[in-house]
Amino acid sequence: xxxxxxxxxxxxxxxxxxxxxxxxxxxxxxxxxxKTTPSVVAMSETGKRLVGHIAKRQAVTNAENTAYAVKRLxxxxxxxxxxxxxxxxxxxxxCEGPHxxxxxxxxxxxxxxxxxxxxxxQEMRAIAEEFLGQSVTKAVVTVPAYFxxxxxxxxxxAGRIAGLDVIRIINEPTAAALAYGFxxxxxxxxxxxxxxxxxxxxxxxxINNGVFxxxxxxxxxxxxxxDYDKRLVDWLVQGFAKEHRVDLRxxxxxxxxxKDAAEKAKCDLSSVRETEINLPFIISxxxxxxxxxxxxxxxxxxxxxTLDLTERTIQICRLTMEDAGIKPRxxxxxxxxxxxxxxxxxxxxxxxxxxxEPCKGVHPDEVVAMGAAIQGAALIDAAAAxxxxxxxxxxxxxxxxxxxxxxxxxxxxxxTVPTSKSHVFTTVRDDQTSVKIVVFQGEAERAEENxxxxxxxxxxxxxxxxxxxxxxxxFEISADGIVGVSARDMETGTEQHITVTATSGLTxxxxxxxxxxxxxxxxxSRAEEEVEKExxxxxxxVHEAExxxxxxxxxxxxxxxxxxSLDNVRLILDDAxxxxxxxxxxxxxxxxEPLVRTLNMFRGVVDSxxxxxx
Amino acid sequence: xxxxxxxxxxxxxRGLDHYARGRLREAAQAWQDATVLAPKDSxxxxxxAFARARVKERDTRPASYAGRDTVESPIPGFLASLTAxxxxxxxxxxxxxxxxxxxxxxTRRVLGGTGETSARVASEQDDADTWRELPTQTDRLQASAxxxxxxxxxxxxxxxxxxxSLAAELALQLGEQSSPSAxxxxxxxxxxxxxxxFCACIGDMxxxxxxxxxxxxxxxxxxxxxAAFLMSRMDGTITAGELLDIAGxxxxxxxxxxxxxxxxxxxxxxPVGPI
Numbered sequence: 001x002x003x004x005x006x007x008x009x010x011x012x013x014x015x016x017x018x019x020x021x022x023x024x025x026x027x028x029x030x031x032x033x034x035k036t037t038p039s040v041v042a043m044s045e046t047g048k049r050l051v052g053h054i055a056k057r058q059a060v061t062n063a064e065n066t067a068y069a070v071k072r073l074x075x076x077x078x079x080x081x082x083x084x085x086x087x088x089x090x091x092x093x094x095c096e097g098p099h100x101x102x103x104x105x106x107x108x109x110x111x112x113x114x115x116x117x118x119x120x121x122q123e124m125r126a127i128a129e130e131f132l133g134q135s136v137t138k139a140v141v142t143v144p145a146y147f148x149x150x151x152x153x154x155x156x157x158a159g160r161i162a163g164l165d166v167i168r169i170i171n172e173p174t175a176a177a178l179a180y181g182f183x184x185x186x187x188x189x190x191x192x193x194x195x196x197x198x199x200x201x202x203x204x205x206x207i208n209n210g211v212f213x214x215x216x217x218x219x220x221x222x223x224x225x226x227d228y229d230k231r232l233v234d235w236l237v238q239g240f241a242k243e244h245r246v247d248l249r250x251x252x253x254x255x256x257x258x259k260d261a262a263e264k265a266k267c268d269l270s271s272v273r274e275t276e277i278n279l280p281f282i283i284s285x286x287x288x289x290x291x292x293x294x295x296x297x298x299x300x301x302x303x304x305x306t307l308d309l310t311e312r313t314i315q316i317c318r319l320t321m322e323d324a325g326i327k328p329r330x331x332x333x334x335x336x337x338x339x340x341x342x343x344x345x346x347x348x349x350x351x352x353x354x355x356x357e358p359c360k361g362v363h364p365d366e367v368v369a370m371g372a373a374i375q376g377a378a379l380i381d382a383a384a385a386x387x388x389x390x391x392x393x394x395x396x397x398x399x400x401x402x403x404x405x406x407x408x409x410x411x412x413x414x415x416t417v418p419t420s421k422s423h424v425f426t427t428v429r430d431d432q433t434s435v436k437i438v439v440f441q442g443e444a445e446r447a448e449e450n451x452x453x454x455x456x457x458x459x460x461x462x463x464x465x466x467x468x469x470x471x472x473x474x475f476e477i478s479a480d481g482i483v484g485v486s487a488r489d490m491e492t493g494t495e496q497h498i499t500v501t502a503t504s505g506l507t508x509x510x511x512x513x514x515x516x517x518x519x520x521x522x523x524x525s526r527a528e529e530e531v532e533k534e535x536x537x538x539x540x541x542v543h544e545a546e547x548x549x550x551x552x553x554x555x556x557x558x559x560x561x562x563x564x565s566l567d568n569v570r571l572i573l574d575d576a577x578x579x580x581x582x583x584x585x586x587x588x589x590x591x592x593e594p595l596v597r598t599l600n601m602f603r604g605v606v607d608s609x610x611x612x613x614x
Numbered sequence: 615x616x617x618x619x620x621x622x623x624x625x626x627x628r629g630l631d632h633y634a635r636g637r638l639r640e641a642a643q644a645w646q647d648a649t650v651l652a653p654k655d656s657x658x659x660x661x662x663a664f665a666r667a668r669v670k671e672r673d674t675r676p677a678s679y680a681g682r683d684t685v686e687s688p689i690p691g692f693l694a695s696l697t698a699x700x701x702x703x704x705x706x707x708x709x710x711x712x713x714x715x716x717x718x719x720x721t722r723r724v725l726g727g728t729g730e731t732s733a734r735v736a737s738e739q740d741d742a743d744t745w746r747e748l749p750t751q752t753d754r755l756q757a758s759a760x761x762x763x764x765x766x767x768x769x770x771x772x773x774x775x776x777x778x779s780l781a782a783e784l785a786l787q788l789g790e791q792s793s794p795s796a797x798x799x800x801x802x803x804x805x806x807x808x809x810x811x812f813c814a815c816i817g818d819m820x821x822x823x824x825x826x827x828x829x830x831x832x833x834x835x836x837x838x839x840x841a842a843f844l845m846s847r848m849d850g851t852i853t854a855g856e857l858l859d860i861a862g863x864x865x866x867x868x869x870x871x872x873x874x875x876x877x878x879x880x881x882x883x884x885p886v887g888p889i
Contacts, residue, residue: 290842
């Protein structure tokens with residue numbers, strides 16, 4: 001069976017996995033029948049790792065040990081404003097890692113963001129493997145268009161920790177456009193409006209000859225479906241407080257139920273005009289009485305409660321379009337991405353702003369994963385997507401710092417890779433014998449406002465007046481995204497070179513260790529499950545044997561060998577009880593056979609006694 | 615395809631609601647419809663098989679059967695009988711006799727009454743023959759607690775899992791309602807014994823618990839909102855083992871509550887796969 005490549009939309013709030021079957025991409029449902037899985041990881045009281053729906057369903061009651069929206073942290077340094085903003089907003093612990101990166105604290109254990117993301121990727125992989133009935137090792141994973149090299153590398157590292165070879169990282173808006181078949185039947189400018197569970201992004205793509213260029217991208221990493229849910233929860237809490245003078249927020253269990261119900265009601269209201277929220281026995285009165293929450297919520301009420309949020313997304317679109325100098329009439333299509341775009345009010349405002357009906361052919365929360373699956377299949381088998389050109393672009397500009405601290409771009413963003421570009425620089429001081437090449441990535445005019453990738457010194461230059469000595473600087477980006485920078489003294493030919501590999505904040509040794517620990521965890525989890533299964537089996541046998549024992553004692557009491565046999569049997573039962581108590585795999589294995597033999601003997605004795613005439 | 619899956623999910627939920635309200639045939643119908651829309655959904659198939667088995671069981675039940683077994687808990691009355699200063703020797707018995715399977719707990723052993731089972735309690739308490747003869751209420755409570763632990767152990771060994779679980783529950787409540795000096799804390803071995811009793815009562819942790827009564831009725835059975843929370847997590851997907859992980863309370867407390875819900879027949883367990 002040929003190996004399949006899966007496409008994974010690793011979202012801030014939900015993730016989705018798809019695979020190309022025949023000529024169309026199939027989104028794979030998880031065990032609960034849902035096609036998206038919450039990007040939530042938790043550690044239970046017993047140290048068990050919970051991923052997906054199950055983790056989400058306990059996120060409020062076990063808030064300190066439930067990591068969510070880790071995508072906001074991945075590949076970012078500890079000092080970044082985004083990390084500090086997340087720290088202020090989440091109930092789980094964050095601290096600085098050994099390489100100025102971020103670590104997440106759950107149950108006294110520290111996890112790096114790529115590790116947590118790996119657990120989600122692993123879950124998506126398991127969903128795909130169960131569906132396909134075969135092992136999956138290759139994946140295409142999507143990231144937001146604004147992700148820098150470090151964040152992309154961290155996502156790749158997450159794949160490695162999960163045992164996946166991430167053969168390509170692609171931009172989410174590009175994946176959405178691919179799923180719609182753009183690049184084949186649609187060329188020109190496309191707007192991708194992505195309102196997910198936790199973030200909002202708008203991207204303007206220019207599609208030409210199979211190249212998907214992100215012309216502009218903007219958004220709000222703290223605006224998404226969860227904010228809509230929160231408004232509904234607030235409304236329910238206030239209404240309940242008014243009626244009963246009880247604050248439901250003070251009870252974690254009540255709040256968890258409210259959040260679940262609010263999210264469901266919000267989703268229902270995309271297809272119906274009103275829905276009921278019915279939460280019986282939401283809280284106790286303390287006098288053996290129960291309070292029930294019962295409320296009818298209309299679509300209009302939800303729209304009223306959340307109108308400012310929806311309007312904020314439109315405002316971001318307006319600014320982005322203005323910055324890019326693009327007018328709505330310049331657009332060939334508008335694509336909706338993210339579950340929140342199912343909300344009729346969102347669709348209405350988007351259509352109004354862009355002066356056109358957005359594309360609705362593909363489910364908005366599945367479209368990105370489908371695009372990734374299409375790209376994945378094309379990467380390993382060109383016949384799978386014959387019309388698709390597979391050209392990657394650099395997401396950010398690359399260049400060096402020049403006199404005055406300015407940033408000189410050598411490779412502009414959205415340049416297709418592989419690529420190479422050279423530029424000749426001259427010395428800026430008299431008798432300057434060395435130059436320091438400081439490599440940056442970004443779009444800011446001031447070099448230091450961009451991301452530092454590396455630096456090196458080219459020395460041994462001829463002493464001369466400023467501007468006389470020329471140094472040729474060359475940037476090369478390979479198809480794998482590895483950046484090489486070299487500087488050559490044009491007179492002497494002396495050359496220095498560095499290779500810039502994006503880092504996620506984790507060292508190679510750390511990634512390997514995490515990957516092997518993760519593998520061990522999976523193996524031991526399976527082994528523990530087996531032991532627990534065996535323990536339950538043995539316990540059941542012990543119960544059965546114990547229930548039969550009095551009758552057997554009665555029957556054997558008169559026989560000459562009875563006492564010896566019973567003593568032996570009691571020892572076997574003692575051993576079995578001890579093994580069950582200790583949950584010891586070896587001991588359980590050891591007692592299983594004699595226990596089964598004993599039970600068979602008991603059954604035989606009891607049966608023969610029953611048949612014996614009284 | 616997407617709509618079918620969504621509709622199947624809704625039908626599964628509708629079936630769960632019907633089941634909780636005792637509408638077995640309607641539940642079976644909803645789950646059957648779900649299997650038509652999502653034939654690969656093992657959850658729908660398991661629920662359907664379970665419902666069909668229950669319908670068959672109900673249809674073959676004798677006509678004299680008067681509906682659902684009682685879910686009345688004898689616990690408050692029983693504990694009152696233990697903690698009352700002027701307790702009547704038969705009080706514990708009386709409150710248990712009326713409530714079906716609860717009566718399987720041997721209260722004579724617990725109360726140090728007469729007969730064979732009380733002999734062991736008596737021997738452990740030196741020369742005291744019945745709790746009436748114990749010198750103080752504290753001694754009596756301690757004897758009762760020990761008796762409950764013994765009953766839990768014996769019932770577990772004899773496969774009377776509901777009785778074992780009830781004895782554990784009574785012992786815990788006795789401890790909670792008495793002053794700490796009276797009964798003392800629970801030691802690890804006792805805690806493990808109780809945990810085993812609760813686990814045995816719950817059954818296979820791979821089974822899926824589903825609501826067998828509406829959450830609105832929980833209060834009338836003496837349950838609090840924690841039980842309602844636990845029941846709100848039962849969506850026909852989550853197994854008993856998983857439910858313990860997401861219960862929002864310590865594992866021991868969750869086990870205890872789940873066992874209580876099982877004993878009260880507020881929750882049924884659906885085996886994985888066809889029955």
